[in-house]
Amino acid sequence: MPAEHAFPDSEAKNAQGEFETEKMSLSMGPSHPSTHGVLRIQLELDGEMVTKADPVIGYLHRGDEKIAENMTYNQFVPYTDRLDYLAPLANNMAYAIAVEKLAKLEVPPRCQAIRVITAEMARISAHLLGLGAFGIDVGAWTVFLYSFTEREKLYKLFEELTGARFTTSYTRIGGVARDVPDGWMGRVDAFCDQFLPLLEEILNLLTRNRIFVDRTAGVGVISKEDAIAYGLTGPNLRASGVPLDLRKDRPYSGYEQYEFDVPVGTKGDGYDRYLVRGEEMRQSVRILKQAIAKFPGGSWYAEDAKRIFAPPKDKVLTSMEELIQNFMIVTEGPQMPAGEVYFEAENPKGALGFYIVSKGGGVPWRLKIRAPSFCNLSILPKVCIGAMVTDLVSILGSLDFVMGECDR
Amino acid sequence: MPAALDAVAALKGRWAGVTERASLDHPAVNVPASDLLGVLAALRDEHGYDLLADVTGVDWTPGPRPRFTVVYHLFSTTSHDYVRVAADCADDASPEMPTATGLWRGADWHEREVFDMFGIRFPGHPDLRRILMWDEYPHFPLRKDFPLAGIETALPDAQVVAETKTGAIAAPMMGGPFVAREGGINMSDAEPRAKDESWSERRPKPDA
Numbered sequence: 136m137p138a139e140h141a142f143p144d145s146e147a148k149n150a151q152g153e154f155e156t157e158k159m160s161l162s163m164g165p166s167h168p169s170t171h172g173v174l175r176i177q178l179e180l181d182g183e184m185v186t187k188a189d190p191v192i193g194y195l196h197r198g199d200e201k202i203a204e205n206m207t208y209n210q211f212v213p214y215t216d217r218l219d220y221l222a223p224l225a226n227n228m229a230y231a232i233a234v235e236k237l238a239k240l241e242v243p244p245r246c247q248a249i250r251v252i253t254a255e256m257a258r259i260s261a262h263l264l265g266l267g268a269f270g271i272d273v274g275a276w277t278v279f280l281y282s283f284t285e286r287e288k289l290y291k292l293f294e295e296l297t298g299a300r301f302t303t304s305y306t307r308i309g310g311v312a313r314d315v316p317d318g319w320m321g322r323v324d325a326f327c328d329q330f331l332p333l334l335e336e337i338l339n340l341l342t343r344n345r346i347f348v349d350r351t352a353g354v355g356v357i358s359k360e361d362a363i364a365y366g367l368t369g370p371n372l373r374a375s376g377v378p379l380d381l382r383k384d385r386p387y388s389g390y391e392q393y394e395f396d397v398p399v400g401t402k403g404d405g406y407d408r409y410l411v412r413g414e415e416m417r418q419s420v421r422i423l424k425q426a427i428a429k430f431p432g433g434s435w436y437a438e439d440a441k442r443i444f445a446p447p448k449d450k451v452l453t454s455m456e457e458l459i460q461n462f463m464i465v466t467e468g469p470q471m472p473a474g475e476v477y478f479e480a481e482n483p484k485g486a487l488g489f490y491i492v493s494k495g496g497g498v499p500w501r502l503k504i505r506a507p508s509f510c511n512l513s514i515l516p517k518v519c520i521g522a523m524v525t526d527l528v529s530i531l532g533s534l535d536f537v538m539g540e541c542d543r
Numbered sequence: 544m545p546a547a548l549d550a551v552a553a554l555k556g557r558w559a560g561v562t563e564r565a566s567l568d569h570p571a572v573n574v575p576a577s578d579l580l581g582v583l584a585a586l587r588d589e590h591g592y593d594l595l596a597d598v599t600g601v602d603w604t605p606g607p608r609p610r611f612t613v614v615y616h617l618f619s620t621t622s623h624d625y626v627r628v629a630a631d632c633a634d635d636a637s638p639e640m641p642t643a644t645g646l647w648r649g650a651d652w653h654e655r656e657v658f659d660m661f662g663i664r665f666p667g668h669p670d671l672r673r674i675l676m677w678d679e680y681p682h683f684p685l686r687k688d689f690p691l692a693g694i695e696t697a698l699p700d701a702q703v704v705a706e707t708k709t710g711a712i713a714a715p716m717m718g719g720p721f722v723a724r725e726g727g728i729n730m731s732d733a734e735p736r737a738k739d740e741s742w743s744e745r746r747p748k749p750d751a
Contacts (some may be wrong), residue, residue: 192724193675200660201684205691366595366649377620384623474567477616477625479596490616492601503599505616509726513652540677 141348154252158186161524165194169272169528172538176515176527180377185527188519190512195542203502206238207468208234209307209445210355211502216302218504218540221264222483223303224293229277229480232387233489236476237505238308240440244431246310247285247389252323252426253305254388254480259330260289261483262272262412262419263337265535270341272532273350280338308469309444310436322429327420334420338413351405354519355530357404365517366510369485370415371534374400374407381481392429395420396480405533412535433453443469467499504543546622550590554582564629569616571627578642579630583615587646592626595643598653600661604687610635611663615643632663644667660685695738 162417173194179187192420200376201220203211215230228250235242263282270278290300295316297303341347357367362375363499372379380397382390398414400407436444445464450457473495481487485507492501511534519527547570551664554561558578564571574582586592597616604610611632618625632638642665643650655674662683665671673680681698682689695711698704 193673194676196675198684201689201691239567252571295732341698361648363594364648365645366653368594379620379623472567474565475571475627476566476568477627478568478616479625486596488597488616489595490614494606501601503597505597505599508653510649513649517648531567 137327138236142519156181163527165191170533170538171268171531171536173224174512174531174536174538174541176519178519178524178527180524181278183523183525184522186517188516188527190515191537192509192512194537197543199543200502203499205498207497208499209464209469209470212306213302216304218506218543219261219482219484219487219508220253220301220539221537222261223301224253224257224297224305225261225480225482226487227303227306228254228388229478229487230489231308232480233476233478233491234308234469236478237471237474237491237493238440238443239472240278240309240437240443242310242437243434244389245373245433245435246428246437248430249311249315249435249438250306250388251390251393252423252430253293253303255422255426256289256292258483259416260286261391261417263289265412265483266337266341266409269532269535270347272528273347274397275344275347278337278340281333281340282540285330285333285337288330292319292323292326295322297510307436307444309321309440313447314435318447320427320430323423324341327423327427331420334413334416341408341409342413344348347409348406350525350529351409351533353402354405354522354526356404357518361514361517362403363394367514368479368507368510369482370408371485371511373400374411375403376400379488381479385479387478389481390422393425395421397420405529408535410535426435443471464497470497471495471499479505482507484535485511487540504540506540506543508541509543512536512541546590546619547624547626550586550592550626553590554585557585558582564627566627569625569627571629574628574630576630576633576640579628580643580646582628583617583643583646585627586617586626591619591621594618594620595647595649595653596625598643598650598657600657600663600685602661602685602687609633609638611638611661613640613657613663638663640665642651642666644668659683662686665692 159180161178161180162175163178164170165173175190175191177189178185199214200513210228215226218226235379251416263286267279267282293303294300297305297312297317325333325431357375359376362372362377376399378397378399393416398411400411432477441460446457451461471493473493475492477488477490479486487507488505490503491504518530524529551563551570551572554572560575560578561582562573563744564573594617595615599614601612601614602610609631613630613632615628617628618624630640632640640663642654645718652674654668655672657663658665658671659673659675660683672678677699681696682694699713
């Protein structure tokens, strides 16, 4: 909020001493278009100015962590799709790597590269939706139409690879569900080539758009210190000037082989968050290009992990040993040692973490999901103070959260 | 990750109660609840673990006592590594843990979630309410004695009860997949489609 807008004391009378102002309580959501799902914010307003904001979450709580304690590791993969449902492939990968860390299992380079490619495509798709929805929130419809056209192309590629457009469930513990189809890599490459100029066109609709800049610049400023104190991660943290990207700083799945830059903001306002996401898409394309260029051959699943990865069906149906292996893994689950691990992956929304406590066997004793949207939303009561109600819409759009992940 | 190991060694030297915790990845320590805030503050201010990544609880029923452990994951934005801090709640019946909200504002929601799911209280927390479940909800869902099927729960609002003429929310997952009660129905009864052998291509479905 600009400093000149000091809000009046609610109890104070005006100059003539005639009126008393009264604070109004307003419930925004849970089905308000700008809350992108089922978030409710209990607002206290002084005129148009927010004096208190209390986010009420949990409308989408499904008890995923409880469910995880009652099924095998592979059975939980489809539930990870439904965390950040705008980037299921990235969630699948984060979860698979967390469990593989528990088993101290390295997947082969080809599998790692497939996962990186799918995760970066998911990032582009998630950021495209984020920008499109952000644009709508502040009155720029066109961006949404452009970005959804591009997402549709990505969904076609996802469908070809995984069999599903939305809820992909593509990874398995120790590998992926199937190898990439013939010619698919070429089609991803072709997508990248045509996407880059289109991305510039999409971003040009917003970057120097006077209305967009007025609605976002200086709105929802988050300082570096606050961002860290509230546990923000991902683009929201980087927009506040902290150059933290787990792909760079704690490389996993072979991210150390790829060259890319980590965009960082300077002011930490909504406009910076927009710029960071825009640049991240360009960087994702850069990673995709490199990954496609040096896509390794070899196996696409961990062949030596006999008690973890169920072998492909053609082998199961023709050989006794693989049949038994498949039977054991399907009925008992992938066999894990006892112990605990915590793994965070750089997802489109921030650091998605899995804390797994295992007592051995095929079912986790405790599986905690550290959801980036949950942490990113927790700063809302602080950011909203002094903002106008219309700014709130812009702040929510710029934080780019997903309630499926926040509520789990 | 030498930095984190140094930090663990320094903590062990300073607090007698701090012991190393078995871990498959990041360095980890067990800390008595009384030393917790001191240890977390030292990790944040002296060793650079400035980002509180996660706070969660674990219920060990029927395993070792004490029953509840609160687990913190800290991340350093400078040395880029993690450290895990675990503290046991002394009392099983009314578990408590000092609040870390004074150190990280972000601990607020995490601790509310641990309270909501496990019933662990954080004395000193500014606003310890349920966060994912509704305020009047009587159970703690992530405790091990809470069944996966859920528990039938009375609706809190008299007006809603009068309007909908339903007094309770049924256990949401009862009869669903993966739900098998001890001494109750087994999996194939709970999910009859899985093992319905009363009909085949040769024998038509009984009531078809």
